[in-house]
Amino acid sequence: MSSEQDHLKETDTEARFEFKKEQRAAFKSEKGLTEETIRVISEDKDEPEWMLERRLRALRQFHEMPMPTDWPGQPDLSEVDVDEIVPYIRPDIETRGGAESWEDLPEEIKDTFDKLGIPEAEKNALSGVGAQYESEIVYQNMQEQWQEKGVVFMDMDRAVREHPEIVEEYFMTKCVPPSDNKFAALHGAVWSGGSFVYVPEGVTVEMPIQAYFRMNSEGMGQFEHTLIIAEENSEVHYIEGCSAPKYSAFNLHSGGVEVFVKEGAHVQYSTVQNWSKNTYNLNTKRAIVEKDGTMEWVSGSMGSKATMLYPCSILKGPGATDNHITIAFAGKGQNIDTGAKVYHNAPDTKSTIESKSISKDGGRTNYRGLVHIADGATNSSTSVECDALMFDNESTSDTMPYMEIEESKVDVAHEATVGKIGDEDVFYLQSRGLDDDDAKQMIVAGFIEPITEELPIEYAVELNRLIELEMEGSLG
Amino acid sequence: MARLEIQNLHAEVNEEGGEQILMGVDLEVESGEIHALMGPNGSGKSTMAKVIAGHPAYTVTEGEVLIHLEDGDFGEDFEIPEDKRTWNLLDLEPNERAALGVFLGFQYPAEIEGVTMVNFLRTALNAKLEEREELFEEDEGEEDEAEESGYATSPMEGPVDEGEVGVAEFQGLLREKMELLDMDEKFATRYLNAGFSGGEKKQNEVLQAAILEPSIAVLDEIDSGLDIDRLQDVSAGINALRDEQGTGVLQITHYQRILDYVEPDHVHIMLDGKVVKSGGPELAEELEDKGYDWVREEVYGTA
Numbered sequence: 174m175s176s177e178q179d180h181l182k183e184t185d186t187e188a189r190f191e192f193k194k195e196q197r198a199a200f201k202s203e204k205g206l207t208e209e210t211i212r213v214i215s216e217d218k219d220e221p222e223w224m225l226e227r228r229l230r231a232l233r234q235f236h237e238m239p240m241p242t243d244w245p246g247q248p249d250l251s252e253v254d255v256d257e258i259v260p261y262i263r264p265d266i267e268t269r270g271g272a273e274s275w276e277d278l279p280e281e282i283k284d285t286f287d288k289l290g291i292p293e294a295e296k297n298a299l300s301g302v303g304a305q306y307e308s309e310i311v312y313q314n315m316q317e318q319w320q321e322k323g324v325v326f327m328d329m330d331r332a333v334r335e336h337p338e339i340v341e342e343y344f345m346t347k348c349v350p351p352s353d354n355k356f357a358a359l360h361g362a363v364w365s366g367g368s369f370v371y372v373p374e375g376v377t378v379e380m381p382i383q384a385y386f387r388m389n390s391e392g393m394g395q396f397e398h399t400l401i402i403a404e405e406n407s408e409v410h411y412i413e414g415c416s417a418p419k420y421s422a423f424n425l426h427s428g429g430v431e432v433f434v435k436e437g438a439h440v441q442y443s444t445v446q447n448w449s450k451n452t453y454n455l456n457t458k459r460a461i462v463e464k465d466g467t468m469e470w471v472s473g474s475m476g477s478k479a480t481m482l483y484p485c486s487i488l489k490g491p492g493a494t495d496n497h498i499t500i501a502f503a504g505k506g507q508n509i510d511t512g513a514k515v516y517h518n519a520p521d522t523k524s525t526i527e528s529k530s531i532s533k534d535g536g537r538t539n540y541r542g543l544v545h546i547a548d549g550a551t552n553s554s555t556s557v558e559c560d561a562l563m564f565d566n567e568s569t570s571d572t573m574p575y576m577e578i579e580e581s582k583v584d585v586a587h588e589a590t591v592g593k594i595g596d597e598d599v600f601y602l603q604s605r606g607l608d609d610d611d612a613k614q615m616i617v618a619g620f621i622e623p624i625t626e627e628l629p630i631e632y633a634v635e636l637n638r639l640i641e642l643e644m645e646g647s648l649g
Numbered sequence: 650m651a652r653l654e655i656q657n658l659h660a661e662v663n664e665e666g667g668e669q670i671l672m673g674v675d676l677e678v679e680s681g682e683i684h685a686l687m688g689p690n691g692s693g694k695s696t697m698a699k700v701i702a703g704h705p706a707y708t709v710t711e712g713e714v715l716i717h718l719e720d721g722d723f724g725e726d727f728e729i730p731e732d733k734r735t736w737n738l739l740d741l742e743p744n745e746r747a748a749l750g751v752f753l754g755f756q757y758p759a760e761i762e763g764v765t766m767v768n769f770l771r772t773a774l775n776a777k778l779e780e781r782e783e784l785f786e787e788d789e790g791e792e793d794e795a796e797e798s799g800y801a802t803s804p805m806e807g808p809v810d811e812g813e814v815g816v817a818e819f820q821g822l823l824r825e826k827m828e829l830l831d832m833d834e835k836f837a838t839r840y841l842n843a844g845f846s847g848g849e850k851k852q853n854e855v856l857q858a859a860i861l862e863p864s865i866a867v868l869d870e871i872d873s874g875l876d877i878d879r880l881q882d883v884s885a886g887i888n889a890l891r892d893e894q895g896t897g898v899l900q901i902t903h904y905q906r907i908l909d910y911v912e913p914d915h916v917h918i919m920l921d922g923k924v925v926k927s928g929g930p931e932l933a934e935e936l937e938d939k940g941y942d943w944v945r946e947e948v949y950g951t952a
Contacts, residue, residue, distance in 0.1 A: 596705060601759035603743035604702045604752075605769075605857060606777030612744075615772065619763025619840070 206255050208232065211362055218330055218365075223341055231351035231361025238355040241481075246539055246571050248479035248508040253425060253453050255359065319378060324409075325371040326382050329398045332369035339371065343400060348431040349459050357457040360396050360429040367397035367428070370411055372438075374404040381410040381443075381629055399430040403438040403466075410441040412632060424452040426477075432460035434468050436490065441469040443628055445636050448476035450506065456482045464490030464519075471627045474501045474511050475639050483541060485514035488522040488553075495524040500624045502643055503536030503568070512541040512573075517550040517583075526557045529621060533564035533644070538571075545577040546585070554584035561591040562620050564613075614641055651680045651722045651750055651864035653701075653897065658712035660700045670696045672922035673712070680722070680864045680897040683887075685908055685933055687901075688919035689941050694901045695756060697919075698869045702753035703743035714738040716749055722864050723750070723781060733785060748780035752863035752896075754854040756870045761841040766853075769841045770860050771819040777861060778812065826859040830886045847874035848883075855886035858896065866890060867899045872907035884910030905937040918944050 211232055215225040240250055319326065325336065333340050345351055351361035368384045384399075403409055426448060434440050440460065448454050454477040460468040470484040486495035497513040515524040530538035540559045561570035572589045594616055602612035618625075618637055625633035653676075660671040670693045678684050688694050700707050701714055718734050720727070738746050761769070814822070823837055830852055842850055851871050858866045871883060888911055890896040900911065908916075908930065916932040917924045920941070925948045926932070936944075 595759070598759040598761060600702075600704055600743060601755065602761070602769075602773075604747055604755075605773040605861065606744050606747040606780060607773060608742065608744045608776070608780070611772070611776060615764055615769070616761060619761050622763030 206232070206235075206363070214363065214365065218333070220333055221337060224333055227345065228362050231345070231358050234351050235355060235358035235362055238358055240355060244541075245573065246510075248481060248510050250453065250479065255425075322376045323373040324376060324378055325369065327369050329367040329369050329400065330365065332400070336369070336371070339402065340369070340400070343402060343431065343433060344398075345429070345431070348433065348461055349429055349457050353457060356427045356455040357429060360398070360427045360457065364396045364398040364429060368399045368411070368413070370399075370401040370409065372403045372407040372409045375406045377408040378410070381412045383412045383414070395424070395426045395428070397428050399428070401430075401432045401440060401442065403432075403434050403440045405435045406437040407435070408439040410443065412629065413442075413444040414446070414632065414635070424449065426452055426454045426456070428456045428458075430456070430458035430484075432468065434460055434462040434466035434493075436463045437465045438463075439467045441471065442484075443471040443632070445473040445628070445632050445639070446475060447639050448480075450476060450478055452477045454480040454482065458482070458484040460486045460495075462486055462488050462490065462493040462495060465492040466490065467494040467496075469496045470513070471498045471624060472500070472511075473621075473624055473636050474499070474509055475643060477509065478507060480509045480511060482510075483512045483514050483543075485516070486524065487516045487518060488524065489518050491519045492521045493519060494522070497524070497526040497528070498624055498627060499528045500621050501530040501538045502640060503530070503532045503538045504643055505534040505536060508537045508539070510539040510541055512539070512543075514543045515545070515555065517544070517546040517553040517555065520549065520551045520553065522550060522553045524555045526555075527623060528559045529624070530561045530570055531564075531617060531620065531640075532561070532568035532570050535567040537569040540572045540574065542573070543575045543577070544585070546580050546583050548579040550580050551582040553580065556586040557588070559589040560620070562617070563591070563593050565593075610644070614644060617644065650719050651897065652717040653678045653751070653865045653899075654713075654715040654717065655697075655701070656713045656715070658697070658700065658714060659710045660696060660707045661710055663706050663708045667708070669710070670707070670922055671700065674919075674922070674924055676899075676917060676924055678865055678897045678899045681891060681895045682915065683891055683898045683900060683911060683913045685900045685902060685913040685916045686919060686924075687903065687916065687933065687936060692919045693922040694919050695869050698753055698867045698901060701738065701746075701751065701867055703738070703741070703746055709739050716751065716865070718749070718864075729785065744776065744780055745784060747861070747863075748777050748784055750864035752858050752861060752866040754858060754866060754868035754871050756873065758842050758850050758854060760843045760845075762843050764841045765838055766841055767820065767823060767837045770823060770857065771814060771816065773857070774819070774860060775813045778814070782812070822860065826856055829859065829889055830856055831882045832856060848876060848879035851875055851883055852879065852886070855883055855890070858890055859886060859894070862894050863896055865897045865899065867901070869901045870903065871900065872902055872904060880907060881910060887911045905933050908933050920945060920948060
């Protein structure tokens with residue numbers, strides 16, 4: 174089509190991202206975003222009236238709100254045209270709400286996940302995996318012992334039907350209302366699929382709960398919703414992987430994540446995302462943390478043409494803790510704008526933010542952060558550390574840390590470093606036998622080590638592999 | 650027996666109007682020998698070490714750095730074809746030079762955060778073995794095939810490829826070499842040189858030489874910043890390189906001190922980018938007593 178499209182073809186580095194399946198959809202919504210489209214989606218999902226009403230209200234808010242345009246250094250969103258998006262595609266699977274076992278899945282879907290290496294984790298029986306193909310969870314495996322303890326892990330659409338009282342209370346009401354921003358409103362109108370996790374009081378889920386999302390069709394939007402409720406003194410680690418192959422039209426991913434960390438609970442939300450180079454990745458993720466609760470965000474953002482993502486924790490109860498670890502990688506033509514937001518709204522709250530970014534071939538990474546310490550949040554502390562690593566002089570990295578401190582009895586630290594991959598470091602490793610590419614990869618792997626050490630081994634390997642792929646082709 | 654032969658080496662700093670630092674160095678080091686290279690600051694010793702290893706900051710304007718190899722240099726089973734016994738290092742990448750058995754011990758080693766010693770050393774060892782196979786492969790032009798095979802050097806501990814040293818085997822090797830150097834086991838899991846004291850960094854350089862088993866090791870001021878205990882440990886490590894692995898050592902130093910523990914077979918003096926005088930161990934002692942002025946007089950005074 175345009176030279177832009179040609180450019181996209183050049184930038185994808187690996188055959189597996191070229192890989193896509195002929196579409197076999199059972200239901201596909203019309204392009205564009207009207208009340209009628211929303212009604213059709215809701216009807217197809219057999220949703221209760223209240224959910225339809227929430228969708229329609231969100232749609233109205235979406236149409237009323239302006240696009241964000243005036244943030245300093247923000248990604249260009251002028252290409253995002255919602256009328257060109259197919260908001261909902263349901264894959265052709267007989268069992269609605271997920272196949273019971275891997276073998277029951279259609280070959281093409283198994284094959285897709287196979288190419289991505291996802292079933293490895295499942296084959297090793299490491300934990301439960303919910304995999305979302307297009308807009309619905311197609312496969313789910315839940316360990317029996319979780320069920321016995323009352324843990325619920327299912328796709329969000331099914332949760333609306335099976336746990337309506339919980340979903341009605343929490344879904345985009347207290348944490349991420351559609352009025353939060355234009356893309357949260359869009360998400361509220363067209364959301365589909367995603368994960369619902371409920372951990373009862375005092376229950377520890379020992380193994381990470383995993384979900385994998387993949388956007389496989391051209392010109393579609395993906396709007397999965399993740400709702401995690403951790404009751405008092407419970408503990409859970411939820412991991413999400415995302416990817417999308419490459420198509421000529423642009424894709425839009427606008428997910429929503431809501432996490433409720435009740436008193437004394439501990440939730441870790443980890444994600445490794447790798448989107449095709451024409452995806453706009455615009456998400457809203459937020460946690461509300463009660464007294465003595467702990468929220469941990471671990472995220473790796475790879476791929477996409479533009480990403481805007483600032484996971485947020487609201488530290489609502491005294492003694493609440495938040496830790497953020499984020500990593501971003503931007504190559505040619507990419508603008509990865511990520512960061513973190515923390516609101517200290519109670520005394521004795523703590524937060525740490527560790528942000529790392531890598532840019533090369535003219536890529537741009539931004540750290541955009543906000544730490545707000547409210548009047549009365551005494552003895553709270555925050556520490557922000559941003560490190561940027563650049564491959565060349567064409568790449569850009571900006572740090573925009575906003576601090577709003579309304580209380581004087583607090584401890585605030587901020588540190589930022591920007592560096593280029595050092596020639597001396599590369600030479601040192603080369604003199605020990607590593608070639609130029611491997612030396613640089615080793616330095617980058619070391620740079621992102623704080624992230625990889627937080628992830629289960631398959632995700633850590635996947636993250637390292639993705640970064641190796643991103644780095645290939647531009648070096649040497 | 651490998652032999653490093655430096656002939657008429659001229660090099661300058663790699664920038665516009667870059668200063669010429671090496672003005673025609675001639676030097677030979679054979680495996681199993683210990684050579685000391687001494688000279689005042691700024692005489693070009695460190696530059697020469699970096700040029701041998703292929704540092705990108707310097708351009709060679711004249712001369713050659715050759716390595717001559719023999720069967721047995723890379724283990725008993727490794728036969729070196731007749732036509733691949735001599736290489737000009739200046740034509741090769743730094744990692745290829747390492748694969749041919751040349752090691753540079755740095756005066757100021759890089760600190761790499763997030764990369765553990767054990768992971769780095771195993772990766773380096775396997776990379777060297779793989780590169781060596783490629784350099785000596787009969788058919789050229791088949792490099793593409795290796796490229797496609799994937800993630801052989803993934804920084805995470807992946808499955809072992811054929812011919813690679815596995816994790817368990819490597820840990821045994823590492824433990825053995827660390828004992829030799831009297832290094833704490835904890836080093837294995839620390840990040841490469843990050844937060845190491847000066848002495849620990851120097852020990853680490855010798856450890857790397859012990860693991861990578863070079864034919865020729867150029868050690869750039871390995872004795873600087875060492876207290877007496879560390880100096881003895883490092884010296885014992887260097888002697889072991891020679892005695893147990895048959896490594897040839899070119900030891901760059903300012904001081905006689907280390908030569909009390911690592912006795913050189915040959916001592917060379919460098920002045921103004923050239924080796925101006927060579928002799929036995931007594932030459933180092935003479936320098937200790939009289940400084941460099943008499944050498945300067947001898948070289949320039951009679952000219």
